[in-house]
Amino acid sequence: MNRLPWWMGGILMSGLLLMTFSIFGADRPIGASTYVPYFAGLIFNLDPEKYTYLKEVKNAGSWEGIMLLGSLFGGFIVSVFLTKTFRLSLIPTGWKKYKNNSVLSRLLWSFFAGFIMIIGARLAGGCTSGHFMSGMSQMAISAMIFGTVVMIVLVVTGKLFYNTKED
Amino acid sequence: MDIIVKTSGEDFPSRIVQMFENVIHQGHGSLVLVFLIGIIFGGIIQYTRVDKFEKIAGFAMLKDTIVPKMLFLTVGLTSIGLYFMIEAGGAHYHIKPILWQGLIIGGTLFGIAMAILGKCPGTGPVSIAEGRIDVLVGAIGGLLGGLVFTLYYDDFFKPLMGESSGKLILTGFFPGNEHMVVLIFGVAVTLIALLIPKVEMFDEADLSRLPDDKRPDRK
Numbered sequence: 001m002n003r004l005p006w007w008m009g010g011i012l013m014s015g016l017l018l019m020t021f022s023i024f025g026a027d028r029p030i031g032a033s034t035y036v037p038y039f040a041g042l043i044f045n046l047d048p049e050k051y052t053y054l055k056e057v058k059n060a061g062s063w064e065g066i067m068l069l070g071s072l073f074g075g076f077i078v079s080v081f082l083t084k085t086f087r088l089s090l091i092p093t094g095w096k097k098y099k100n101n102s103v104l105s106r107l108l109w110s111f112f113a114g115f116i117m118i119i120g121a122r123l124a125g126g127c128t129s130g131h132f133m134s135g136m137s138q139m140a141i142s143a144m145i146f147g148t149v150v151m152i153v154l155v156v157t158g159k160l161f162y163n164t165k166e167d
Numbered sequence: 168m169d170i171i172v173k174t175s176g177e178d179f180p181s182r183i184v185q186m187f188e189n190v191i192h193q194g195h196g197s198l199v200l201v202f203l204i205g206i207i208f209g210g211i212i213q214y215t216r217v218d219k220f221e222k223i224a225g226f227a228m229l230k231d232t233i234v235p236k237m238l239f240l241t242v243g244l245t246s247i248g249l250y251f252m253i254e255a256g257g258a259h260y261h262i263k264p265i266l267w268q269g270l271i272i273g274g275t276l277f278g279i280a281m282a283i284l285g286k287c288p289g290t291g292p293v294s295i296a297e298g299r300i301d302v303l304v305g306a307i308g309g310l311l312g313g314l315v316f317t318l319y320y321d322d323f324f325k326p327l328m329g330e331s332s333g334k335l336i337l338t339g340f341f342p343g344n345e346h347m348v349v350l351i352f353g354v355a356v357t358l359i360a361l362l363i364p365k366v367e368m369f370d371e372a373d374l375s376r377l378p379d380d381k382r383p384d385r386k
Contacts, residue, residue: 002214006233009215010240010360016207017245021258026196026204029261032289040313042182053320062189063201068292070205071212075296078213085216085373088298092220092285093370098228110301113284114291114308115315120276121288122316123269123328127277128287132238135263137245139337139352142265146274151235153278158227161282 002083017137028063029134032071033121035064098162209293216373218293220285225368227282232366243357250338250349262334269328 004012019025038061040046041054048054054061079086091106099105121127124146126135132150135143158164176182191198212218217234225231252258281287284305286294291309294302316324337352338345369384379385 003216004211004214006215006217006237006365007240009211009217010237011244012207012211013237013241014244014248016204016211017241018248018252018258020196020204021249021261022252023257023259026200027259028195030204030208032287036288036309037313037317038186040310040317042179042186043310044314045177045179046314046317047177051317051320052325053317059189059193059195062186063193063195065186066190066198066201067205067208070202070207071209071289072205072292072296073202074206074209075213075218075293076209077206078210079297082214083216083297084376086297087372088300089372090300092224092299092301093372094221094224094285094368098224106301107304109283110305111308113280114305115312116276117280117284117288117305118309118312119316119324120273120278120280122273122313123324124273124277125263125266125269125328127289128238128281129289131263133241133245134261136242136356137249138260138262139246139250139349140262141335141337142263142270144337145265145267145270146277149271149274150278150281153275154227154282155229157279157282158224158229162224162228164228164230 013133017133021134026063029130029138030067031060031064031126031130031134032068033064033118033127033130034060035068036118037122038062038065098164208289209296212290212293213297218286218290218297219370220294221368221370222285223287223290224282224285227285228368230366231368232363236360236363236365239356239360239363243353243355243360246356247349247353250345250353260336262336264331264334266328266331272327 017030020028020030034057037053038057041048041051046054048058090103095106124131125142126146131143131146136147187198190201195201215237216222217237222231222234226234249258253260284302286302286305288309291302291306295306338348341348374382374384
């Protein structure tokens with residue numbers, strides 16, 4: 001498990017954000033949740049002229065779609081050659097320790113969480129990338145509201161959902 | 168043999184081609200650059216291991232603080248750099264509007280989901296790329312979420328998000344002192360990143376591949 005320390009990750013991520021924001025780069029923020037409804041439109045063959053939301057996300061969705069392809073590729077290459085953590089798995093170690101050993105439980109909860117995660121991100125207009133990293137870096141008030149709500153709900157859910165006392 | 172590129176069809180392959188065309192023509196970097204941004208983004212997330220369930224759900228349980236430390240450091244450093252880049256004309260603001268209902272309801276759903284799935288929409292694909300099938304199932308749930316959001320946007324979700332209270336930024340509240348506010352914000356957020364105590368939840372599945380003296384949990 002080779003890995004970079006968190007401060008190196010922060011510095012590199014900051015450099016990537018500045019490069020993306022720059023007019024010599026992409027002149028836009030990094031986002032990572034608009035591509036989901038865009039892909040849903042492609043996969044379920046929804047008519048882009050008929051749905052308001054598909055028109056709204058046409059540009060951002062396709063931009064993030066290409067970025068996502070890069071991110072899958074980058075993640076795969078690094079996991080195979082650098083961190084050497086590539087393996088097929090159905091259930092995380094932490095889930096076994098603090099929740100249960102049931103694959104079915106993990107998959108059903110994953111499906112449910114994925115579903116509400118995207119609805120939540122699209123209601124708020126962004127996710128960890130678009131709001132927390134890109135928005136807070138511009139000192140946007142919307143991002144600070146989102147960040148505060150997410151942090152509180154995240155920690156409350158963590159306390160209620162997992163059996164953290166069994167250490 | 169002629170190669171025909173269809174750019175106006177409605178079938179799946181031509182819509183994929185249209186995705187590439189959209190990126191080429193929207194003026195936010197070349198196709199190669201956008202793909203490269205993705206590679207670096209995924210590479211950083213993978214190499215720092217912040218896509219792991221133990222890091223994100225671990226933070227929800229307050230047993231791991233790598234994710235908030237890295238996030239706050241990124242924001243602290245970027246906020247200062249970005250402000251002066253914008254001042255110099257090298258970048259623009261892209262501020263999202265304040266939709267109180269959307270932010271609070273959306274943030275609540277997002278927070279619950281992040282704790283349970285142990286991923287977010289940026290880190291999820293990186294986990295799928297390293298073979299996590301449970302996250303792939305989460306992504307299928309996400310696609311259906313995106314479908315439902317698109318189908319009921321006009322009738323349900325857009326009204327639920329509420330009216331915009333404007334695209335405000337922190338410096339707007341302190342006219343004349345913008346530089347000072349940016350520096351204080353950037354330094355304060357960076358300090359938060361440094362001051363959050365470093366706690367870690369390790370994954371035995373990764374640690375067991377290391378020799379005993381290299382294991383970070385035995386130091």
